Amino acid sequence: MKLTGAEIFIECLKREGVKTLFALPGGVVLKIFDTLHQQKDIEVILTRHEQGAGHMAEGYAKATGKAGVCLVTSGPGMTNVITALADAYMDSVPLVCFSGQVPTSLIGNDAFQEADNIGLSRPCTKYNFLVKDVNDLAATIKEAFYIATTGRPGPVLVDIPKDVSMAKAEFTYPNSVSIRGYNPTYEGNKWQIKQAAEAIMKAKKPILYVGGGVGFSGASQELLELAEMTQIPVDMTLMGLGVFPGEHPLSMGMLGMHGTYEANMAMHYSDLVIAVGARFDDRVTGKVSEFCPYAKVIHVDIDPTSIRKNINVDIPIVGDCKTVLRELNQILRATVNGEQKDLRKPWWDQIREWQQAHPLVYHQEQDGPIKPQQVVKRLYELTKDRDPIVSTDVGQHQMWAAQYFKLGKPNRWLTSGGLGTMGFGFPAAMGAQAAFRNRLVLCIAGDGSIQMNMQEMATAVVSKLPVKIIILNNGFHGMVRQWQDLFYEGRYASSNLGTTPDFVKLAEAYGAVGLRVKKVGDLDAILKEALATDKPVIVDVPTYPYENCYPMIPAGGCNHEMLLEDPPELKKKQVGSEKVTPEDKDTVLTA
């Protein structure tokens, strides 16, 4: 029997196991929406902006480990989703985005709502397809899912012209895919793995540096075994949080620009860095020429281009983290003995010393303004038994969430790392909630970034996605303000948000629940109230506006040269100047 392109599209999605589609309609995709409307297998979540659809698909993908799928229209629909595609490309998120296109006969004619979707998305997708013939549609969709989810995952765009969605063709779904130019390497080179095992046995000051690749590969168990067997401390990247239990005694927490003191010191002074599924981003390396000056480097990554891109590697292993670690563990299991523990005792003594010297600190006064760290810490303590999924936007609140919310498992952490996309958190949380309707999904946001995709609150209410948003409201683009205080002599160029909206009323206007924490003593009660609500909630927490995030390695600085607190001149300035206290802000908001 012949099916229309739109029907073929739906049949393909079903065969790929897609249950949820994040979508926003438009002229050229109406046939697809009309067909979707007449079936029940795939739930369509109507977003209010295509960027939201893209981030929701990302959140869905990060939480489930499967490809997230979104559907947008031509022209502005496509340009709006670009940010999400670029974000997914940087953070290796498996995403399949379908875009509508004007009919093939009009392509290139500057038709209404026409855009060069292939050209626009080329630099921010792993691959993209323009389907010119309905007979190619099924095979193309199969290839799209294959490319998005294999190797180093990433976003793939399939551009479907209107006439292709309407034309009919015989439907057959291919069982397998073979692309001659695309053969990701999964098995690591055995000889190299043996070299790595030898280096690990000999190292006196080894450190594991693990990233998001461990999560995508599902290698958390193997990583845990490796770390425990060899007693090697574990540094996690921002993207890697959760791949190793945050409260494990071997966990050093996050490394990098706002990483913990011990994580960065251990990196700097180690004699063997074992990088697994991480890519030596500049927020991790700091000054490349002085990065890990004493270390040999082992680098396990599925993407050969990641290896030796930023720093020199002594033992490169191209392969899947899970497969490689499994093999590495096998060799080590046979050779590890008590000797390593003695060999590394001085190393661990040193690390414990670092941990005690400069733990993460903040000072919360009983009746003083609320400190943002306190909010994250309490939120963590109140929810950790419920195994929540946590999303963040980008900025100070993101770094505090990374420092204080100690995740135990992978696929719990939704954050925008590479691209640093403000506005990512809320829709990503909704995507995860759509995948797991009964789980607790938290979104830790800032008052600046939440406003970048605020419109999706309508989606959350209508589609019944009860995400809990906690806004650390400091009235600033906080990270920008921090840099201005540290590097631009305190000139707050366009970082002061001035009058922010009343988030409580805003939530209520959408039909969600709005709560505000007025003083630190109320924090627990209000958070508990929010957590007990079965609707989307905004908890507005006015926090101390001038809190800075430490430790901090200034951009281009060395990993062992961290700022640990406000420099004296900045402290003096903060004490002496007139400040807006949270109480004042509250009066402004409720007046």
Next chain:
Amino acid sequence: MEHIISVTVENKFGVLSRVAGLFSGRGFNIESLSVAPTLDPSMSQMTIVTSGDERIIEQIVKQLNKLIDVIKVVDLNETEFVSRETAIIKVHTKDADRAEALRIVDIFRANVIDSTPSTYTIEVSGDPKKIEAIINLLQPLGIKDLVRTGRVAVAREPVRPVAAQAKKVARD
């Protein structure tokens, strides 16, 4: 250092822009690029002349390999290769100069492929130095038009493919 990279790609629309976009997006140099179908019409052969230090060339090769439409990448500098470029040069030839132009054509084993009373169109093939040399000699006569193909190159047998070399990197 200058490298000549031979890239076998899928012969379909958009592939050239993926390769060109990779070079521009990552700030790699392209000195010349030539592309045409191979014996198998489903594939095209690109010859890219680029430059950079060892790290950059390694990245270029890896990044090209990562492109899904790229089937094979060979850094010809890893081995012995032969390369050629063709130039077509249209020169003004006053009566007094016509014999001189022909002499130059003869010296360089070039050909006159078109002629009018006031011009010769000359075709010359060779390595870039030879082409530079003939241009220098023809310049005093007055060059009206100059087009160059960019270099094409092929490895001398036997060749070590870069696909195998990537694995060798892993063994180092």
